[in-house]
Amino acid sequence: MKKRDLAAIGFMTFALFLGAGNLIFPPLMAQQAGENWLVAIAGFLLTAVGLPALTILVLGRLSSAEKLTSALPSWMNRTFWFLVLTTLGPAFVLPRAVTVAYEMGIKPFTDANLLLPFSIIFCAITLALALKPGKLLDYIGKIMTPTLIAMLTLLAVAALVNPLGTSLPATQDYLEQPVVNGLIQGYMTLDAIAAVAFGWVIINTIKSKGVTSKADLMKYSKWIALIYVALMSLCYLAMGYLGATSSTIAPNAANGGEILTRYAAGEFGYAGQLLLAGITLMACLTTTVGLTNANAEYYRNTYKTPFHRSAIVVTALTAAVSNVxxxxxxxxxxxxxxxxxxxxxxxxxxxxxxxxxxxxxxxxSKVVIAATIFGSIDAFAVLDMIPNAINTQLNQWLPLYEYHLSWLIPVVFIFVGLNIKLRSQIANTETA
Structure with missing residues (x-):
């Protein structure tokens, strides 16, 4: 593979992950972390960037995304992928991306309600780009991502040259445990599951460049993961710096979007609002194109549904859900x-x-069952759906429950148990 193509795939991977939500998380966290923002961001990077990068490496080693679950029972395999791609697709992430693109990219400039025509146009552009998967690298990796990086760099450099405030004292959570809270916030970006979906796009793009051997797939996946880590880490650090220095322009902001909006306007005025709108629209578009492509690839590979038909259905549902x-x-x-x-x-x-x-x-399958059971407990806790009395007991008796990671210890125990069982079987075979 040519170095230019390798760099383009790395850029494309960065752009696929960089949705508007990724831009909004770090500024608010850094503002709350105050003087400890760098320590908090370090924890944030370990999970928000480290887990997706690890996923890319593993999928490169497997040589295809579907092999991740191929050994599971058929019903479990298909249920997992259907739920992942549906929720990351038209049921949740895709319509949210369209809505966020409208709220931050269009709504600030008009009093009219243009969500319906905007969602139709935005989804039509998404479909047009997704229907040419062979050109995905050219569109996203070689054109859209460099443009996105240039716009982000302009905002970051302006903040470095002319910061609009200083770091505030850290809030209680970030005063006592900045790294731990950074780790949790990074985990809650949920990019680890997005990486599983984007694996369909990334691996297929590598293969489209004539890479067929497992060794080469692993090698190029490592380089792509490295490019992704470097670009996404720099982006998160830049967005974190904006949040940490936003005390004057956006004190006690309700969310990261408010910080970015005020910061861009404070640095560049009306032009700054246009810059942020461009960043948001571009970031959301690369994400919607990637997820539409991943959905269409899955249905083509699994159910033999024509790629274009799946892509049309996904984008049509996305436009509908964005409005209703x-x-x-x-x-x-x-x-x-x-x-x-x-x-x-x-x-x-x-x-x-x-x-x-x-x-x-x-x-x-044992790992999946344990992760499902304890992950469900964590999910209900995040959504405040567990009664206070039970919540108190779980906090006391379930390890890592307060960090929404109660699934981790049971999964590790299963890993250890299965390894011990295998070694025992090997020992008994050798003895016999």
Whole structure:
């Protein structure tokens, strides 16, 4: 593969992950962390960037995204992918991306309600780009991403040259445990599950450049993961710096979007609002194109549905959901995302820590079941759906429950148990 193509795929990967939500998380966290913002961002990067990068590496090693679950029972395999791609697609993330693009990119400039025509146009552009998967690298990796990086760099450099405030004292959470809270916030970006979906796009793009051997796929996946880590880390650091120095322009902001909006206007005036609108629209568009492509690839590979038909259905549903009952859809879909994320991470970890023989015999299903049960508990806790009395007991007796990571210890125990069982079987065979 040519170095230019490798760099373009790395740029494309960065752009696929960089939705508007990723821009909004770090500024608010850094403002709340105050003088400890760099320490908090360090924890944030470990999970928000580290987990997706690890997923890219594992999928490169497997040589295809579907092999992540191929040893599971058929019903479990198909249910996992259907839920992942549906919730990351038209049921939740895609309509949210369209709505956020409208709220931050169009609404500030008009009093009219233009969501309906905007969603139709935005989804039509998404469809037009997604229908040419062979050109995805050219569109996103070589044109849209460099433009996005240039706009982000302009805002970041302006903040470095002319910061609009100083760091405030850290809030209580970030005063006592800045790294831990950074880790949790990074985990809650849920990009680990997005990486599983984007794996369909990334691996297929590598293969489209004539890469066929497993060794080469692993090698190029490492380079792509490295480019992604470098670009996304710099982006998060820049957005964190904006939040940490926003005390004058946006004190006690309600969310990261408010910080970015006021900062851009404070640095460049009306031109800054246009700059932020451009960043938001570009970031949302690259994400919607990537997720539409991932959905269409899945349905083509699994159910033999024509690529164009799946892409049309996905974008049509996205446009509809963006306008009708999005809040209700979010209410229904968010628990699914919160449950699927630990399952996806557990599957990735199983490829790393379980012997190939154990994975091939389908014993990953035990990992999936544990992650589902305890991930569900974590999801209900995040959504404040657990009664106070039970919540108190879980805090006392369930390890890592307060950090929404109660699924981790049971999954680790299963890893250890399966490894011990395999070694015992090997020992008994050798003795016999």
């Amino acid at each position: 009952g999005l809040e209700q859809i979010i209410t229904v879909s968010l628990p699914a995302i919160l449950i699927l994320c630990p399952i996806a991470i557990a599957l990735i970890l199983s490829i790393i820590f379980l012997p190939k023989h154990v994975v091939k015999t389908g014993q990953q």
